[in-house]
Amino acid sequence: MNNVFHRDARIEPPIAVGGEGAYLIDREGRRYLDASGGAAVSCLGHGHRAVINAIKAQADKLAYAHTAFFSSEPAEALAEYLVQASSHAFERVYFVSGGSEGVEAALKLARQYFLETGEPDRELFIGRRQSYHGNTLGALAVGGNAWRRAQFAPLLMNVEHIAPCYAYRDRKEGESKADYGLRVANELEETLLRVGPHRVIAFVAETVVGATLGAVPAVPGYFKRLRNICDRHGILLILDEVMCGMGRTGTLFAYEQEGIVPDMLVIAKGLGGGYQPIGATLVSKKIFAAIHGGSGFFQHGHTYLGHPMACAAALAVQHTIRDQHLLNNVMVQGGALQAALTMKFLDHPHVGDVRGRGLFIGIELVKDRATQATFEPALKVFQHVKREAMARGLLCYPMGGGVDGKHGDHILLAPPYIIDSNHVAEIVDKLSLAIGAALARAC
Numbered sequence: 001m002n003n004v005f006h007r008d009a010r011i012e013p014p015i016a017v018g019g020e021g022a023y024l025i026d027r028e029g030r031r032y033l034d035a036s037g038g039a040a041v042s043c044l045g046h047g048h049r050a051v052i053n054a055i056k057a058q059a060d061k062l063a064y065a066h067t068a069f070f071s072s073e074p075a076e077a078l079a080e081y082l083v084q085a086s087s088h089a090f091e092r093v094y095f096v097s098g099g100s101e102g103v104e105a106a107l108k109l110a111r112q113y114f115l116e117t118g119e120p121d122r123e124l125f126i127g128r129r130q131s132y133h134g135n136t137l138g139a140l141a142v143g144g145n146a147w148r149r150a151q152f153a154p155l156l157m158n159v160e161h162i163a164p165c166y167a168y169r170d171r172k173e174g175e176s177k178a179d180y181g182l183r184v185a186n187e188l189e190e191t192l193l194r195v196g197p198h199r200v201i202a203f204v205a206e207t208v209v210g211a212t213l214g215a216v217p218a219v220p221g222y223f224k225r226l227r228n229i230c231d232r233h234g235i236l237l238i239l240d241e242v243m244c245g246m247g248r249t250g251t252l253f254a255y256e257q258e259g260i261v262p263d264m265l266v267i268a269k270g271l272g273g274g275y276q277p278i279g280a281t282l283v284s285k286k287i288f289a290a291i292h293g294g295s296g297f298f299q300h301g302h303t304y305l306g307h308p309m310a311c312a313a314a315l316a317v318q319h320t321i322r323d324q325h326l327l328n329n330v331m332v333q334g335g336a337l338q339a340a341l342t343m344k345f346l347d348h349p350h351v352g353d354v355r356g357r358g359l360f361i362g363i364e365l366v367k368d369r370a371t372q373a374t375f376e377p378a379l380k381v382f383q384h385v386k387r388e389a390m391a392r393g394l395l396c397y398p399m400g401g402g403v404d405g406k407h408g409d410h411i412l413l414a415p416p417y418i419i420d421s422n423h424v425a426e427i428v429d430k431l432s433l434a435i436g437a438a439l440a441r442a443c
Helices: 049-061 073-085 099-116 137-142 146-155 177-195 222-233 254-258 285-292 308-323 326-344 381-391 421-442
Strands: 016-020 023-026 031-034 092-096 124-128 159-162 200-206 236-240 264-267 279-283 351-357 360-365 397-400 409-413
Touching (some): 031 421, 073 279, 073 308, 092 099, 124 177, 137 146, 222 236, 308 326, 360 421, 381 421
Parallel strands (some): 124 159, 124 200
Antiparallel strands (some): 023 031, 092 279, 264 279, 351 360
């Protein structure tokens, strides 16, 4: 008998009992190379002693103190570390327990910012189609993941959505990357002018699109154009780096590679590496100043925000990434993994695209490489890939519906920052076998 309400009520998953480095181990003793870090979470892998010791040490001192009464030393230290790591692009850090909570906090804070500054008519957010910002109602509303939104649509607030920057499918023949980026970025301004820029609070986007599209980076210049549009119309830019941030793309913050700074940044998964539930919303000086100089109180909160043990774990994770120079390894092994996958699937008739940055890589599967035609959704190719990979001791993150919420299959890879060349070879070999077996089974 199992009393756990699992994600899929029809499936009893294997029981994980241990982890060593890049591998997870189930109750039967099977080992799985965690090539997706769960959901791009386990950036240091499993069983990292420095992080575990930091959690134990904090538990010995202080496990919990409600933030209505106290701050804590780990929260203060982690906030200072993050602000300094951003070169003081941000003024304050609001800690939560995960990515969805971080996005919710950003949305509420953005609305309150305009109330504090005397623009109460601003009530609308703009997001992107085929994006994902979390499963709470506000985060789900600004996201554009059609499959996740569908059954809850009557409960969601009204949000405008523009096109993603998805060059593999949407760039026109003969159109340069720069021209394509300007074209899709300009949809933001067109939408602003249509709905009235005085009504818009913020534009919300993933810096590198995660699971919904499969590690899709923007073309050069795209985000600079968006930043310019936001500034010209006085709206905020909120970037979601829950999945792509904290070193995943090779720099601590993914926005660094775009040459811009957002007004608010949401981080989570790689912040604590899965050792404790934690997320954060990083807030610019002007936003904090509006609250501090206005009502003085952010009308929001959660019981476990700023949790001392979570902050202690995250600080140990971040110190490890810095002290062991793991961002260098992300770039080296990420480049090696992407190159190896590109070479392995160079002539594969059903692999349309290999893309990504650092150790954040997507593989798009297609029915026909030449036409980019997708498999029929009923085949559920992505689910077959997941099962075949697990059967071979490999964990990856396949998803369907990447093209329009219904069609399209892709695989997301986000292995720990500690992997080496042997792990790269194992990922490529096992994934190739899994894809072959999945396509044979599905088709």
